[in-house]
Amino acid sequence: MxxxxxxxxxxxxxxRSFTEDVTFPFQKEVFSTYMDVDAEDNIEKSKGLDEEYLLDNIELNKLCTNEGRTSPNVKKECDKICTAIKTKSDKIVHVVPAYKTNDETKIIFVVFAQSEITLETRWKLEVRIVYQYSDESKCAMYCANNNPLSTESSRKIGKIIDKYSMELMHNHTYLSVISASPVVSKHYGTSNYKTESVSCIALYVIVKHFIPINEEPFPQMLDGIPVDVREGGVQFCGAxxxxxxxxxxxxxxxxxxxxxxxxxxxxxxxxxxxxxxxxxxxxxxxxxxxxxxxxxxxxxxxxxxxxxxxxxxxxxxxxxxxxxx
Incomplete structure (x- = not known):
């Protein structure tokens, strides 16, 4: 039977709290699988390092403009800054140098912490709490026009996810979940927020709008299906x-x-x-x-x-x- x-x-x-624990077709637990080996190896070396010997935000952005965000020199400087930032608090789990699509020459350091912290540095920071995400995915899930996908749409999107999932997971370190959705979420966090009844591929990342400097933005379409990026993650229960x-x-x-x-x-x-x-x-x-x-x-x-x-x-x-x- x-x-x-x-x-x-x-x-x-x-x-409603179950939404962040739901298992989707393709997923990975970002924080438990990520090993910040280089940072850990250099923590002791950086503890006595004065920030005046590191590039500040203006100098770093100038280097990024001249050589490009993927250059070895930019990566080297960002690695040193990430290590220095991480030593400022035991609550910091990980630090990621990132950029926004509207200006990839301005680097922002995304700090993932176990709880709320206040940091004073010479660099632009975005502090996030581990496993805490915006409510955009919940708003999309429980919106009035979130109707079940048709069998035809579900199968079509499923085949596209099968086709691209491994490539997406490999190319985007902080992508945690790939799933199908009957709605596209637009302008979340603004007065113009809305959902549209459009079948799409939902990509869940641990922090939205901030792209690691060594990665490219997500594609806007996959085989004719829109891509909708939202915040969300997978947290294994450990039991x-x-x-x-x-x-x-x-x-x-x-x-x-x-x-x-x-x-x-x-x-x-x-x-x-x-x-x-x-x-x-x-x-x-x-x-x-x-x-x-x-x-x-x-x-x-x-x-x-x-x-x-x-x-x-x-x-x-x-x-x-x-x-x-």
């Missing part, structure tokens, strides 16, 4: 499927009171129009034979038609609805 599946609703304190999770996640081990001796995997999450935030799993994971046969016969069984059944991970909720296809 591989095509059987269950909708499982869970009452969460923050039902096994059998461990207790404060917020249930995809991949958690679950069981039910119908057949507690059997276990299975919690799939993804959906926003159900009647039940709210729901999880999905296979019917054989939580239903006994009686209700599996009933489901096959009726095609759809709702909570009120069934005997009470609790689900565990190891906390619990109730089966809301079962479908057969």
């Amino acid at each position: 591989d095509d059987n599946y269950m909708d499982i609703s869970r009452d969460l304190d923050d039902a 096994s499927a059998e461990d207790f999770h404060d917020q249930v996640r995809m991949g958690c081990k679950i069981t039910s009171t119908f057949q507690p001796q059997k276990h299975g995997t919690l799939g993804g999450f959906v926003e159900h129009p009647d039940y709210g935030l729901c999880g999905i799993t296979c019917a054989h994971v939580v239903l006994n034979d009686k209700w599996k046969f009933a489901l096959k016969e009726k095609m759809k069984v709702k909570e009120k038609e069934m005997e009470p059944c609790a689900l565990f991970q190891p906390s619990y909720d109730r089966i809301k609805q079962a479908l057969y296809k």
Whole structure:
């Protein structure tokens, strides 16, 4: 019964918070996989380095204008500055020299920190907290015109993502998720913000508008499909499927009171129009034979038609609805 599946609703304190933990077709956990080896090797050397021996922002931008942002000299100076900035606080996780598309000769250092910090330096900074993103992706996900993609559009975009995903992930260090979306988000953070009902490829980066100096901007189109860049990331839970999770996640081990001796995997999450935030799993994971046969016969069984059944991970909720296809 591989095509059987269950909708499982869970009452969460923050039902919307799941959006940043959802697993998409192509993803990578940027901070856990990135190894800032060069910076770590040079931390001790830079601790006694006076900033007056490093190029300031004006000098650095002049060098960038004369030689180009990808030149070895620009990279060398930026590496030294990144290392110097990182030594200013133990809360700093990583520093990235970046530029904006409207002027790639002006370098901005994006500082990723564990919590709020105040830094005084000779360089232009953009400070971000690790794993904190703008709400643009949530606004796009829950906008009124966010209707499900048609099967045809979903398959078409899926093939394009398959075609370009490895190249995109390789060329863009801080790209964390690639997914399909039924809407394009425009002008977020301004009074002109809007979403348009246009099928697109959504690229999620840990910080939007700031491009690493050794990388190029994302393409605006991929095989005729618009590209929409948003902020977002993947944060692995760091626990096994059998461990207790404060917020249930995809991949958690679950069981039910119908057949507690059997276990299975919690799939993804959906926003159900009647039940709210729901999880999905296979019917054989939580239903006994009686209700599996009933489901096959009726095609759809709702909570009120069934005997009470609790689900565990190891906390619990109730089966809301079962479908057969």
